[in-house]
Amino acid sequence: MRIRQVGFSQRLKAHRKLLTLETLKFISEYRKDGDARMAALRSGVPENYASKQGAWLKKHPIVLASMEAELDDRELLKLQKHLNEIEKHMEACKEMLGLQDY
Structure with a gap:
């Protein structure tokens, strides 16, 4: 029996309404x-x-919806600050769980 590996885009299609950290980083950038x-x-x-x-990703429904929001420079900086905080929390959780290599 042959196992078919699901491609990255197919996995994301399955989660069209799921906001991931990676998608959030892409939106910010x-x-x-x-x-x-x-x-x-x-x-x-x-x-x-x-x-x-x-x-x-630029065609992803979440990205398209996020581009409709008008943000000024201050709000973009705030978004980046929150992203940095999320990444710090993710790293702390990885360390706690022994998942630094993932």
């Missing part, structure tokens, strides 16, 4: 300059997938 590839790179997507993943 994409709002800076509107360049999907560079936003994907800055949000942690490997370089060999950045163009494809950026193009896919």
Whole structure:
């Protein structure tokens, strides 16, 4: 029996209404300059997938909905601050659970 590996885009399609940390990072970066590839790179997507993943993410329903919100520079800085706090909490949880390599 052959096991079919589910691709990244198919997994995301299954979670169209689920906001992930990775999608949130992409939204924050994409709002800076509107360049999907560079936003994907800055949000942690490997370089060999950045163009494809950026193009896919900019069409994601959550990303599209988030782009409708008009944010000023102060709100964008606040968003980035919250993202940094989330990442710190994630790292603390990984350390607590012994998952630093994941």
